[in-house]
Amino acid sequence: MGFLNIKNATKAYGDVEVLHNIDISVEEGEFLVLVGPSGCGKSTLLNMIAGLEEISSGEISIKGKTMNGVHPSKRNIAMVFQSYALYPNMSVAKNITFGLEMHNVEKSVCKAALADVAKLLQIEPLLDRRPGQLSGGQRQRVAMGRALVRNPDVFLFDEPLSNLDAKLRVDMRTEIKRLHEKLKTTMVYVTHDQIEAMTLSTRIAVMFEGYVQQLGTPKQIYDTPSNLYVATFMGSPSMNLLPVDVMDGADGSQFELRIGDQVTKTVQLNGQRLPAGRYTLGLRPEHITDPESADLESGKYLMIESVVEVVEPAGADTFVTTKLQDIAVNTRMRGDIEVATGEVTEFALDLRRLHFFDPKTELRVELEAVGS
Amino acid sequence: MSNVTQDTAVRTSTVTRIFIYGLLILFAAYYLMPLFVMIVNSLKPLSEITSGNMMALPEVWTLEPWRQAWSKAQIGIEPTGLKPYFLNSILIVVPAVFISTIVGAMNGYVLTKWRFRGDTLVFGALLFSCFIPFQIVLIPMAVVLGKMGIAGSIPGLVLVHVVYGIGFTTLYYRNYYAVFPTELVRAAQIDGAGFFRIFWRIMLPISGPITVVSVIWQFTNIWNDFLFGASFAGQQQPMTVALNNLVQSSTGVKEYNVHFAGAILAALPTLLVYIVAGRYFVRGLMAGSVKG
Ligand SMILES: Nc1ncnc2c1ncn2[C@@H]1O[C@H](COP(=O)(O)OP(=O)(O)O)[C@@H](O)[C@H]1O
Ligand SMILES: [Mg+2]
Numbered sequence: 094m095g096f097l098n099i100k101n102a103t104k105a106y107g108d109v110e111v112l113h114n115i116d117i118s119v120e121e122g123e124f125l126v127l128v129g130p131s132g133c134g135k136s137t138l139l140n141m142i143a144g145l146e147e148i149s150s151g152e153i154s155i156k157g158k159t160m161n162g163v164h165p166s167k168r169n170i171a172m173v174f175q176s177y178a179l180y181p182n183m184s185v186a187k188n189i190t191f192g193l194e195m196h197n198v199e200k201s202v203c204k205a206a207l208a209d210v211a212k213l214l215q216i217e218p219l220l221d222r223r224p225g226q227l228s229g230g231q232r233q234r235v236a237m238g239r240a241l242v243r244n245p246d247v248f249l250f251d252e253p254l255s256n257l258d259a260k261l262r263v264d265m266r267t268e269i270k271r272l273h274e275k276l277k278t279t280m281v282y283v284t285h286d287q288i289e290a291m292t293l294s295t296r297i298a299v300m301f302e303g304y305v306q307q308l309g310t311p312k313q314i315y316d317t318p319s320n321l322y323v324a325t326f327m328g329s330p331s332m333n334l335l336p337v338d339v340m341d342g343a344d345g346s347q348f349e350l351r352i353g354d355q356v357t358k359t360v361q362l363n364g365q366r367l368p369a370g371r372y373t374l375g376l377r378p379e380h381i382t383d384p385e386s387a388d389l390e391s392g393k394y395l396m397i398e399s400v401v402e403v404v405e406p407a408g409a410d411t412f413v414t415t416k417l418q419d420i421a422v423n424t425r426m427r428g429d430i431e432v433a434t435g436e437v438t439e440f441a442l443d444l445r446r447l448h449f450f451d452p453k454t455e456l457r458v459e460l461e462a463v464g465s
Numbered sequence: 466m467s468n469v470t471q472d473t474a475v476r477t478s479t480v481t482r483i484f485i486y487g488l489l490i491l492f493a494a495y496y497l498m499p500l501f502v503m504i505v506n507s508l509k510p511l512s513e514i515t516s517g518n519m520m521a522l523p524e525v526w527t528l529e530p531w532r533q534a535w536s537k538a539q540i541g542i543e544p545t546g547l548k549p550y551f552l553n554s555i556l557i558v559v560p561a562v563f564i565s566t567i568v569g570a571m572n573g574y575v576l577t578k579w580r581f582r583g584d585t586l587v588f589g590a591l592l593f594s595c596f597i598p599f600q601i602v603l604i605p606m607a608v609v610l611g612k613m614g615i616a617g618s619i620p621g622l623v624l625v626h627v628v629y630g631i632g633f634t635t636l637y638y639r640n641y642y643a644v645f646p647t648e649l650v651r652a653a654q655i656d657g658a659g660f661f662r663i664f665w666r667i668m669l670p671i672s673g674p675i676t677v678v679s680v681i682w683q684f685t686n687i688w689n690d691f692l693f694g695a696s697f698a699g700q701q702q703p704m705t706v707a708l709n710n711l712v713q714s715s716t717g718v719k720e721y722n723v724h725f726a727g728a729i730l731a732a733l734p735t736l737l738v739y740i741v742a743g744r745y746f747v748r749g750l751m752a753g754s755v756k757g
Binding site (some may be wrong): 140143145151164165166170171172173175176178180181182191192195196239 | 623645648649650651653654655656657658663666667670671
């Protein structure tokens with residue numbers, strides 16, 4: 094039984110079920126990120142935890158107490174909204190202490206709490222201003238302050254950074270992470286940005302169409318995506334998907350890989366096997382790279398030569414498109430590589446990082462060691 | 466909105482400018498002419514009007530027509546002037562404007578922030594009420610007021626104006642509040658504020674501009690109303706009805722100078738409201754459409 098427990102929770106608007114049987118258990122001090130595309134039900138789930146949306150069936154409990162039917166202000170949670178939702182008519186100080194005032198907290202206690210939070214977030218000079226007189230980043234801080242001052246059991250964030258410009262977003266991301274490491278409070282954070290999800294979380298729930306597709310640590314999600322949806326959603330640029338026909342070989346399975354227009358190479362899964370048949374092969378761009386960037390000594394690379402179709406320099410990396418299995422494949426090379434469109438160049442393909450999915454069920458298929 | 470500059474205007478040559486200003490002055494003169502005539506003639510003795518030129522300035526300046534209109538003129542059968550009716554109008558307009566504005570604000574708040582099943586239908590029905598001609602409801606309204614026992618009284622008339630006004634005030638407040646994110650209310654709920662507390666502490670304090678619009682609109686409409694006043698006021702007639710009685714009286718000489726003074730007196734409050742709050746009126750109307 095976790096600190097925050099979501100048990101078989103569903104949400105329906107009329108006849109339309111938008112969340113189906115959600116089961117998530119969050120331990121105290123965890124940073125859970127709900128990630129998924131717009132409309133997948135992340136905010137709805139968060140609002141159900143907050144008590145802003147009723148839960149259609151199932152149960153949500155915090156610290157072992159059921160929260161079904163408990164008013165939002167009595168759940169000891171705090172929430173930061175995408176639009177910040179600062180009260181426009183109140184000063185920053187008033188915004189932060191409004192919740193305390195509503196809970197009849199003594200004036201002197203309010204004042205001390207306000208001073209603490211203002212210091213922590215470095216917003217002391219802003220306390221007398223109105224929200225309208227603040228920049229986006231400052232509003233964001235005040236919104237965080239309003240949540241922090243309540244000293245809640247659980248923090249809820251609904252896309253808190255999506256209204257900030259790119260640089261500020263990265264700064265605030267770091268700051269939220271630092272805050273979590275300092276406070277060690279349980280946090281549930283909603284975002285559609287998979288980089289935010291990866292960097293902030295201790296665990297991620299990838300959501301799509303009202304289902305939790307996979308729940309796991311960032312590493313689990315990234316290294317062993319449980320289905321095609323998770324595989325392509327997490328990671329940027331997203332995973333390349335190629336249809337392959339896997340056959341039994343001398344030492345484990347093997348499949349043919351068409352390179353460019355003429356060459357076909359046999360790829361051996363040395364010591365590992367899959368039942369023969371058609372699969373969707375998943376290859377992340379960073380696992381097809383230039384030989385210098387690859388750890389060739391490991392001996393786990395397949396070297397191929399293929400024609401460069403598109404070159405996209407991105408500073409730290411260069412993204413190079415080539416053709417495998419007649420499909421344009423995105424690869425990631427070092428930033429200072431010199432390749433030109435139309436050239437033939439060498440690619441090193443990391444054989445330890447192949448993902449196989451059943452094309453029908455779209456589920457991940459694990460390789461088995463030969464002889465087991 | 467403060468940094469709107471002249472850059473938004475199209476640059477024009479001197480010739481076009483002269484043309485535009487000429488046209489504007491012409492129209493202004495055209496529209497101001499009746500007011501000019503009214504003021505000038507309300508300051509003349511009657512003999513100057515009957516003897517000739519309506520457009521000329523007074524030869525003898527006098528305030529007597531104003532005194533007459535205000536406190537002495539024959540209205541109906543009593544020589545009371547417009548004063549008591551002015552008071553009636555105030556007694557009708559102030560509560561009616563206040564109540565319809567508050568109810569409109571509450572409706573707008575509920576329709577945007579506490580949405581419920583069928584809320585658009587309710588809003589549609591309220592909007593529809595804005596388009597029902599007054600004449601159609603006269604008889605049903607009279608029946609209802611009679612049943613409630615407030616026919617022919619100021620409270621009855623207040624009720625009629627409130628009922629007719631909330632369609633418009635709801636529309637104003639609904640559109641104004643729609644711009645503010647629902648998250649505002651959710652944040653306040655988590656902070657522990659309830660339905661009314663959120664309304665008083667958060668929504669009303671940000672409603673300044675739209676409240677100006679609502680008040681001006683309601684004030685002008687209710688103050689200028691004639692039909693409901695004539696139909697439902699009984700003895701406590703509003704200014705407009707009294708003015709009509711003054712002007713239409715069939716006995717004696719037509720005292721045009723007194724009539725003009727009375728008409729200006731009747732129009733004065735709305736004029737005043739516009740002068741004081743006019744600039745906020747435009748600002749409030751724009752507030753919904755321009756995102757701060
Ligand atoms: N009040 C509502 N009535 C009907 N459907 C709704 C309502 N609120 C949200 N939805 C639907 O629920 C789904 C999930 O919405 P939401 O949780 O806001 O998605 P996300 O936050 O992941 O973008 C969407 O398909 C949305 O259309
Ligand atoms: Mg959302």
